[in-house]
Amino acid sequence: MTDLRTVLGEAVGAAFAAEGVDAALARVTPSDRPDLADFQSNGALAAAKALKANPRELATRVAERLKGDDRLASVEVAGPGFINLKLADGALAQRAAEVAADHEHAGASLVAEPRKVVIDYAGPNVAKPMHVGHLRSSIIGESLKRLFRFRGDTVWGDAHFGDWGFQMGLLIVAVGDEGKGDGFMAEGDGPFPAESPVTLEDLERLYPAAAARAKEDTDFRDRARKATAELQAGRPGYRALWRHMHDVSMSGLQREFGALGVTFDLWNGESDADPLMPEMIAHLETTGLLVEDAGARVVHVARPGETRKRKLADGSVVEAASPPPLLVISSEGSAMYGTTDLATILDRRKAIGPDLILYVVDERQAEHFEQVFRAAYLAGYASEGALEHLGFGTMNGPDGKPFKTRAGGVLKLHDLITMATDNARERLREAKLGADLPEAEFDDIARKVAVAALKFADLSNSRTTSYVFDLDRFMSFEGKTGPYLLYQAVRIKSLLRRAAEQGATAGAVAVGEPAERDLALTLDAFSQATADAYDKRMPHLISEHAYRLAQSFSKFYAACPVLGAPDEATKGSRLTLSKAVLDQLERALDLLGIDTPERM
Ligand code: ARG
Numbered sequence: 001m002t003d004l005r006t007v008l009g010e011a012v013g014a015a016f017a018a019e020g021v022d023a024a025l026a027r028v029t030p031s032d033r034p035d036l037a038d039f040q041s042n043g044a045l046a047a048a049k050a051l052k053a054n055p056r057e058l059a060t061r062v063a064e065r066l067k068g069d070d071r072l073a074s075v076e077v078a079g080p081g082f083i084n085l086k087l088a089d090g091a092l093a094q095r096a097a098e099v100a101a102d103h104e105h106a107g108a109s110l111v112a113e114p115r116k117v118v119i120d121y122a123g124p125n126v127a128k129p130m131h132v133g134h135l136r137s138s139i140i141g142e143s144l145k146r147l148f149r150f151r152g153d154t155v156w157g158d159a160h161f162g163d164w165g166f167q168m169g170l171l172i173v174a175v176g177d178e179g180k181g182d183g184f185m186a187e188g189d190g191p192f193p194a195e196s197p198v199t200l201e202d203l204e205r206l207y208p209a210a211a212a213r214a215k216e217d218t219d220f221r222d223r224a225r226k227a228t229a230e231l232q233a234g235r236p237g238y239r240a241l242w243r244h245m246h247d248v249s250m251s252g253l254q255r256e257f258g259a260l261g262v263t264f265d266l267w268n269g270e271s272d273a274d275p276l277m278p279e280m281i282a283h284l285e286t287t288g289l290l291v292e293d294a295g296a297r298v299v300h301v302a303r304p305g306e307t308r309k310r311k312l313a314d315g316s317v318v319e320a321a322s323p324p325p326l327l328v329i330s331s332e333g334s335a336m337y338g339t340t341d342l343a344t345i346l347d348r349r350k351a352i353g354p355d356l357i358l359y360v361v362d363e364r365q366a367e368h369f370e371q372v373f374r375a376a377y378l379a380g381y382a383s384e385g386a387l388e389h390l391g392f393g394t395m396n397g398p399d400g401k402p403f404k405t406r407a408g409g410v411l412k413l414h415d416l417i418t419m420a421t422d423n424a425r426e427r428l429r430e431a432k433l434g435a436d437l438p439e440a441e442f443d444d445i446a447r448k449v450a451v452a453a454l455k456f457a458d459l460s461n462s463r464t465t466s467y468v469f470d471l472d473r474f475m476s477f478e479g480k481t482g483p484y485l486l487y488q489a490v491r492i493k494s495l496l497r498r499a500a501e502q503g504a505t506a507g508a509v510a511v512g513e514p515a516e517r518d519l520a521l522t523l524d525a526f527s528q529a530t531a532d533a534y535d536k537r538m539p540h541l542i543s544e545h546a547y548r549l550a551q552s553f554s555k556f557y558a559a560c561p562v563l564g565a566p567d568e569a570t571k572g573s574r575l576t577l578s579k580a581v582l583d584q585l586e587r588a589l590d591l592l593g594i595d596t597p598e599r600m
Contacts, residue, residue: 001102001109003527004095005030005039007071008085012041015065019058021047028085030525037076037084038092038521044081055081089511093573096520097509100580106587107523108530110152115355118156118348119145122262123361125162126249127171127207131411132395132402133362139458140392141360142262142593143539150591151534156352157264159253163246164270164340167207169228171245172238173220174210175202184241192237196244200252203245229334232274246271256413261451261593273343276350277335280343280379284328289378295331301374326371341372345381356386358537363391363464390537393466395458403469420450420471427475427483433600445597449475452482452594459592460543480547482594488550489589489596491557492582499563499575506579507572515552515559519577522552526584530591539592546588553581 005028013023025047031037044062048055059081066075066083071091076084099107121141124134145157175181180197198206214221231238250267257263284290289299301323308322326338335343348354359369369389376382397403405415424446428434434442457474461467477483499505511520522545529545532538562578565571586596 001098001105001107001527003107003109004087004091004521004524005528006109008039009041011066011069011071012043012062012083012085015062016043016047018065019061021051021058021062025050030521031084033084034518036078037074037086038517039085039087041083041085042081044083048081059083089517092517092520092524093509093511095524096511096577096580099523099526099584100506100509100576103583105150106526106580106584108150108527108587111534114152114154116156116352117148117153118158118352118354118357119148119360120158120160120357121145121360122257122264123160123162124253125165125167126246127203128162128167129204129208129411130413133364135411135413135416136392136395136458137360137362138257138260138262139455139593140390140463140539141358143455143459143542143591144358144360144390144537146591146593147530147534147539147542150587151530156266156354158266158268158348159257159264160344161246161250161253161267161269163242163249164232164274165337166224166228167211168231168242168245169224169226170210170214171203171206172227172231172241173224174206175241175245178206181241184237186237187235189236190240192240196248197241198245198248200248203249225332229332232334256417259417259447259451260413260454261595268344268347270340270344273340273347274335276343276346277339280346281328284379287379289375290328293325296327297329298325298327299375299378300325301371301378323367323370323374326375338368338372338375341368342375342379342381345372345376345387349381354386356388357382359387359389361389361391363393365389366391388537390463392463393461396466396468398468398470400468416454417447417450420454420475421446423471423475424449424453424483427477428600431477433477433487437599445600448595448597449483449486449600452486452589454482455593456482456485456543459539460547462540463538480543485546485550485585485589486594486596487600488553489582489585490598490600492553492578492585493596493598495557495562495578496575496582502563504563504571504575506575507569509576510569510573511577513556513560515556516574516577519552519556519581522549523577523580523584526588529588533591542588542591546585546592549581549585549588553578553585 009026009028012026012028016026017023025043026041027043028039028041031040044059045055048058056077059077063075063077063083066072071088072085073088074086078084119141122134122138124130141157145155149155175198176185183193214224227238231242284299290297291300300321302321306322307319309317310320311317327336328339330336348357366389373387376387377384395403405411405419428446428449434445453474460480474481475483477487511517526545529541533541560574562571562574565574589596
């Protein structure tokens with residue numbers, strides 16, 4: 001299904017070609033002057049320069065050729081050689097009808113060649129508290145997963161669970177010291193208790209205490225290091241205890257992410273890459289990539305001459321390789337964060353064979369991914385360009401520092417959702433929304449409004465910028481917010497319910513009023529918005545479209561009575577348009593990971 005901009009681009013391209021001009025110059029864009037035209041092409045300006053011709057004359061000749069196209073109501077040359085295109089109402093109506101009939105994709109085009117894509121997002125860790133980086137990653141990653149799937153790719157969302165680091169050794173020692181590790185601490189082969197000796201609350205309490213203690217108590221830290229190494233080496237009791245902590249933590253996280261409407265196809269952990277380690281090390285050795293460096297083993301990833309000034313611990317400045325070498329095996333013999341990431345690429349290659357892996361991770365990890373990707377390309381684990389780090393900015397508190405819930409404490413997803421839901425309840429009551437609904441439904445609406453507010457606030461900003469957490473603003477029913485969009489969607493649902501009660505039925509689309517034309521053009525633009533969001537990996541382009549659509553509908557609804565339309569044919573057309581808007585709006589919201597209630 002092709003959008004009007006593309007269709008017109010082809011028509012203008014053909015007219016350019018007929019004038020002996022490269023058709024590729026005939027780019028068509030939405031008009032800067034919607035009062036005069038729907039689309040425009042500035043191609044004659046660039047073409048004239050290349051041909052050393054007069055741009056206005058060239059534009060006039062192209063325009064003459066386009067005048068025979070019955071999809072166009074007018075073709076005019078303006079200024080130095082812009083071509084202004086206004087669509088015939090019939091062509092616009094036909095496209096709107098096409099969008100209305102496309103329940104599956106609401107008029108959006110699909111990718112020409114579907115790919116296999118892994119999206120690595122959220123990246124929570126066993127027991128370690130989450131921070132805003134994990135929250136933003138979850139929201140952005142979930143949206144990209146839905147968008148890629150929507151456009152036709154086969155997608156695996158992977159939580160890439162952090163279950164293999166030093167925190168596991170810390171926990172093992174802490175559980176033992178608390179006397180909860182009975183049955184797991186002996187060196188033998190078991191059997192081991194089938195029940196977890198710790199709850200989620202235990203883990204949440206034990207981890208921060210252990211992490212703090214390790215900072216001061218060297219003996220404790222050494223024991224934790226040793227436990228980490230023994231766990232990774234396969235000590236059975238530690239493995240059994242690890243499995244319990246892993247599972248307890250994972251089911252807690254799944255519940256919390258579920259409440260936020262974030263789900264994963266894979267909960268693979270860093271630990272899952274462990275079995276691939278020997279093979280990977282052997283490969284890196286035989287290819288000569290793994291080299292000794294001051295007792296550690298590294299892969300050099302900078303190309304010759306790629307250096308940067310770096311400050312050393314003693315304050316001196318040296319010219320050093322940039323990016324720095326990837327540390328594969330530390331001088332203590334353990335695998336590092338980058339080692340697991342590299343092995344995970346190998347693992348995914350074997351299990352899935354993806355064409356593309358997207359890593360939705362905090363911008364601060366940019367160098368880490370640069371190192372890992374280069375090592376993977378060198379090792380032949382992925383083809384150049386098949387690995388992409390999608391960094392993002394921070395969600396800050398009013399103090400300009402990364403946002404925290406609870407006075408000075410860490411971010412707890414559960415607290416955040418509760419706080420937002422409480423706020424949503426109040427806002428709904430103030431606005432007298434949902435007042436007569438049963439309590440359970442009201443609660444469900446409040447939860448949906450809360451999630452919409454949080455997600456839309458995040459996804460209405462470009463991924464790469466930072467923004468300030470301001471719950472009152474996010475939660476407003478006015479302006480560019482999630483709740484505003486839900487409210488608009490619900491308003492259309494109620495209009496359609498009333499229409500059904502009156503026995504009114506949707507009919508053939510006709511457009512004529514400026515507000516109807518604008519609505520049809522907006523419906524058409526969804527295809528381009530999803531394609532751009534996909535190409536740039538920028539969900540905010542979908543947020544922008546959703547907002548534009550809601551506003552266009554609002555104007556239409558004010559200017560063009562639907563149930564009170566002057567005749568049955570107009571009523572039928574406006575009902576079809578309303579239904580198409582609802583479908584597309586709900587679809588756009590779904591791509592942002594947002595659910596719409598039936599009423600409020
Ligand atoms: N667990 C990591 C952290 O908390 C994030 C993981 C990101 N994904 C990855 N493949 N490294 O920082």
